[in-house]
Every structure is written in structure tokens, then in C-alpha cells.
Amino acid sequence: xxxxxxxxxxxxxxxxxxxxxxxxxxxxxxxxxxxxxxxxxxxxxxxxxxxxxxxxxxxxxxxxxxxxxxxxxxxxxxxxxxxxxxxxxxxxxxxxxxxxxxxxxxxxxxxxxxxxxxxxxxxxxxxxxxxxxxxxxxxxxxxxxxxxxxxxxxxxxxxxxxxxxxxxxxxxxxxxxxxxxxxxxxxxxxxxxxxxxxxxxxxxxxxxxxxxxxxxxxxxxxxxxxxxxxxxxxxxxxxxxxxxxxxxxxxx
Numbered sequence: 227x228x229x230x231x232x233x234x235x236x237x238x239x240x241x242x243x244x245x246x247x248x249x250x251x252x253x254x255x256x257x258x259x260x261x262x263x264x265x266x267x268x269x270x271x272x273x274x275x276x277x278x279x280x281x282x283x284x285x286x287x288x289x290x291x292x293x294x295x296x297x298x299x300x301x302x303x304x305x306x307x308x309x310x311x312x313x314x315x316x317x318x319x320x321x322x323x324x325x326x327x328x329x330x331x332x333x334x335x336x337x338x339x340x341x342x343x344x345x346x347x348x349x350x351x352x353x354x355x356x357x358x359x360x361x362x363x364x365x366x367x368x369x370x371x372x373x374x375x376x377x378x379x380x381x382x383x384x385x386x387x388x389x390x391x392x393x394x395x396x397x398x399x400x401x402x403x404x405x406x407x408x409x410x411x412x413x414x415x416x417x418x419x420x421x422x423x424x425x426x427x428x429x430x431x432x433x434x435x436x437x438x439x440x441x442x443x444x445x446x447x448x449x450x451x452x453x454x455x456x457x458x459x460x461x462x463x464x465x466x467x468x469x470x471x472x473x474x475x476x477x478x
Contacts, residue, residue: 227305228254228279232297234287234345235259235313239415240364240443242269244311247447248454249278253309256300258285265417287314287341288333297348306356307349309454312342313364315418316382320375331378338382342389350397358401360454363390365408367475387464394463405453408466410475414440439471 231248235241236257245255246269255273257280259266266282273280281304285292300307316338318330342363353359369387372380390406397404412419412431419440420428432440446467453462468474 229308230254230256230300230305231309231311232256232300232307232349233258233311233313234285234293234341235311235315235364236266236269236282237313237415237417238265238269239413239418240409240446241311241313243443244313244362244447244450245269245280246273246276246278247444247451248309248311249273249280250276251451254279254281254304256280256304256307257282258287258296260284260286262417287344288336293341293344294348297345301352307352308359310345310349310359310361311364311450312345312361314338314341316386317366317379317422321377322375323377326377331381334378334382335385338379339385339389342386346389346393350393350402353402354397354400358403360403360405361393362405362407362450362453365390365406367408367410369406369408370475390463398461401458403454403456403458403461405462406464407450407453408464408475409441409446410466410468411441411472412469413446414442435469435471439469441467441469 231245231253233241233245236245236259245257249255257269263284270280270282283296285296287293314337316334318334365386366383368376368380369383387406390404394404456462
């Protein structure tokens, strides 16, 4: 059976690009995303045209048992999950405290933290039993610093970071590499930044930033592969990525 790189949140930006890059490393890329079957099929076909192996699934991570059942299927029908790329976004919009509903707050937590907990609970014990594995968790500036309008997003992402710390404390000694990767800036991706800003503002931003002014998913993918291939005597737990033109979160 094929070694698997499971991507949770495989959009056209970081998730899909990272999955495609790991397919070039010889992994069967299992790409999961909430919606847009056409976009998912395109990602899978692109990998196959390059000679790689890929399978795509529509998966709503907040539904009960959706993650657990998919992990079970992949492990039994495709191959052992050696790498997880947890790339689920948890941005549910910018709202004042009064505008932040209980449903909105809970959804941010379910996407950012509870879904990671469920994924880790389904996979990390399997990795421990096999003696190794890698969990790469995409994070955001909000994990380090709350801001106006982020009453749902920032607490959820901060919890994602601390959950990664707990997972690392339990599983690193058993050969499972947990890495919390903070993406500190806007990503040059139409289905994340593009959706938040709208097509016209997104294109205007790209023009104003100039060459490499936004974070390139292809460059991010190279970093993910490098982290996954680190020797265990010098594992990275946490790192942050940003475009050369942006200030780091602690100075901005």
C-alpha cells in the first residue's frame, strides 16, 4: 500500500499546493476539502498528470465522525498516513463583540481546534504504533495576537497552537513530529485571500505588492517538505513564514 500524505483543507492555495509537492516526493496525496468538487478534481488530475498519485474527497470537518471515518478508509484502502497537513481555515469573518454570535464563536473553535483534536486522535496513536509520522499544522498570526474583529478567530487559533504543544509533548518522544507553522501574512491564493477581499480588491492588492509581495503557496510547500524531512535530533516545533515586504507579527 502507498504511503499517504493526508491534506485537510486542500484548496487551491497552501493545502492543494503542499499536497501536490508531497506527491512529487512519492506520497499518495489524499486531498480533503469542504466544497467545490470541480476544483478538487482539478487538483487531483494535475497531480496525476505529473505522474503522481492522488485521491480527492469532499469532507465537512465539523460533521460528526467525518474525519474519523475518512482516516479509517484511507488507512484500510489506500495506505498508512505518514504525513498529515492540517490546513483547515477558521476565519468566519471580522465582527465586533456584539456581532459575534455564539454559533460563530463555536464554529471557529470547531474548525480551528476541535477538528485538529479529532484528526490527531484518529492518526497520532497509529503513527506512534508504527514508530513515526509527521503532523504539519498551518496556523495564523491570530494564534499569537488577538485583534479587533477576531473575537472568534483569535481564541480558536491560539487554542490550535497550544493543542500542538500538548501533542508535541506527548508524541515527539515516540517519533511523531508535530510542527506548528504560522503563516504571518496574506497568501497569494484566490480561494482564501481572494474570497476575503473579493476579486477586484485581490487583484489590486497583488499589483500594489509587486513581485513576491504576497506569500507564495509554492514557496510554502518547499518549507513544509523541508520540515517533514528534518532529522529528529533537530526537529522544528514552531516557525513562521511571511513575505519579505511584511513586518513580523510582533512589530506590526
